[in-house]
Amino acid sequence: MKTLHIIKIGGNVIDNSENLYHFLKDFTALQGYKILVHGGGKVATQLSETLGIETKLVDGRRITDIETLRVVTMVYGGLINKNIVAQLQRFGTNAIGLTGADGNFIRTKKRPVKTIDYGFVGDIDQKSVDSTGIAKLMDAGFTPVFSALTHDGDGQMLNTNADTIASALAVALSAKFETTLIYCFEKKGVLMDINDDDSIIRDIDPVRYEELKKQQIIHSGMLPKLDNAFTAIACGVKAVVIGHSADLGELKNSKPFGTRLSKTT
């Protein structure tokens, strides 16, 4: 089975041009099939402010009204995506920038209005990702770069969480590739001691995960991230790695990088 790396980057890479430069260079050096997924960083919030569009958050989640959708379609799908693609081309990665609308690759359903109306937000389900189409694009020699946007198949763009997109892509493509999902975040990995950046736990399997939770070494903020990771692994993803983008270069030297979650260590 061919190997595939799916790497998700967020604000701490996108908003820092030096981090982004080094990350894209390291991404280019990675062998085999690969997909990049990026979120939005601060730019969308800044543009909204300049345009006088109020950013509404409910429980930390952004409400995407029609004006906000316009902003994120411009910023995620245009500005950030195309600048990443242009830089990847400079390094020699034959990138194609995408939303879920392109190639009909990720089709979602607008989140139903219950107590809260999240607006133009798309929820991914098991049938959302067209893994055959994406594989076809990669087999034609292109490296997909997904922004955090999808569509409903009926002409409507939708805002969709980049972590969720990365995870859904990994699960769907696991049927065709030996898939590793990598989340770049602000720490070097899951830490034994939150105050010691070098206390990285290198490997976690489900048994060790239960132990770490009992010992309260894994703190509450990390729990949803790790729960989702183990769900992806249960659905066929070979491993989920959580680490800092600056260390990605270690991967090509087969050195340990971040924290690796998998079925068995």
Next chain:
Amino acid sequence: MKTLHIIKIGGNVIDNSENLYHFLKDFTALQGYKILVHGGGKVATQLSETLGIETKLVDGRRITDIETLRVVTMVYGGLINKNIVAQLQRFGTNAIGLTGADGNFIRTKKRPVKTIDYGFVGDIDQKSVDSTGIAKLMDAGFTPVFSALTHDGDGQMLNTNADTIASALAVALSAKFETTLIYCFEKKGVLMDINDDDSIIRDIDPVRYEELKKQQIIHSGMLPKLDNAFTAIACGVKAVVIGHSADLGELKNSKPFGTRLSKTT
């Protein structure tokens, strides 16, 4: 040889949601390989105004400073491109939205500064278009939708005229496809009488073109458009058609549409 239609739309289609809807439906009904190229319309100018970015024109040409480049990358590459793609998907066209950076398909050179600094504008030359890569994407089952943006291969996005992109694509792809280039504009075609919308001249070859110029039937504004069209034909494009987007549906009924320019009528 397989047939290919390359269709360019501008403001009068993009800025009018009803025109756009019908055009995209008719575009979907077209058989064979096809590529859509779109400009920017009024949205970029409006956004620039809202953001307090001055639109500078020299001889009708927009100066693209770094702020304006950000705006057009957002509007052309994000907002307009992705909304067109999402609507095409609704109608069943498997579109992928692109800039020249994506797939490294159109690589240009930043216009040299002489008396005027046009800023981040890319000039196309004969080597700019990677026809092999674009053909590969189409053979994989995707319909390219190009916005009016290219890159320099060194990480820099550049603003590039949509008419020129359409023409360069047509010339480059003529080696592989029997290519017809269609420009949608505000008239039904080249008119014998500017005041009579039904006085469409159906066919023009180089001999007839010279006659029409001598008789001063073709007015000055049309000359550069038609000169460029005949240059494209001399470089291998089978025909260039100029007409109104609303009449595109006639093509699939093999009825006459607009004015057809070709080597021989």
